[in-house]
Amino acid sequence: MTAAKQSITELYDLIKDRQTQPIPGSYTDYLFTKGLDKILKKVGEESTEVIVAAKNPDDAAFVLEVADLTYHILVLMVERGITLDQIEEELASRAGKMSRLKERSSINKY
Numbered sequence: 001m002t003a004a005k006q007s008i009t010e011l012y013d014l015i016k017d018r019q020t021q022p023i024p025g026s027y028t029d030y031l032f033t034k035g036l037d038k039i040l041k042k043v044g045e046e047s048t049e050v051i052v053a054a055k056n057p058d059d060a061a062f063v064l065e066v067a068d069l070t071y072h073i074l075v076l077m078v079e080r081g082i083t084l085d086q087i088e089e090e091l092a093s094r095a096g097k098m099s100r101l102k103e104r105s106s107i108n109k110y
């Protein structure tokens with residue numbers, strides 16, 4: 001049996017629905033009602049939790065934190081009126097380009 005999956009697009013669309021058709025008691029509705037600063041606070045908290053989880057060997061805990069951050073980033077995108085298409089277009093504009101590390105002079109004074 002394969003595990004059930006929810007695509008990023010499906011989750012984005014669900015969050016967008018919560019914005020246009022609020023459901024009292026929904027966590028997403030709560031975030032939109034509180035507004036940008038609350039959403040940013042959650043994104044900051046969840047980012048920190050991802051960093052902490054990444055340092056530990058528990059993969060399930062790390063996946064959970066990445067999923068939490070993904071959800072909150074999507075709420076932030078909807079709040080700011082940014083679509084997944086815009087992110088995909090930005091990623092496409094970088095695809096196939098070689099990234100180069102800048103030459104840096106070595107640090108010998110601390």
Ligand SMILES: N=c1c2ncn([C@@H]3O[C@H](COP(=O)(O)OP(=O)(O)OP(=O)(O)O)[C@@H](O)[C@H]3O)c2ncn1[C@@H]1O[C@H](COP(=O)(O)O)[C@@H](O)[C@H]1O
Pocket residue numbers: 011014018025026027028029042067068071
């Ligand atoms: N993916 C998520 C998701 N990930 C995390 N969370 C919520 O994020 C919160 C994070 O927990 P915290 O302990 O950090 O926060 P808290 O103490 O509950 O709340 P704060 O007061 O800190 O804001 C939890 O309440 C989780 O329920 C999510 N809430 C909703 N979704 C998805 O959004 C859909 C719609 O949810 P509702 O808007 O609640 O209907 C759900 O069906 C899910 O698919």
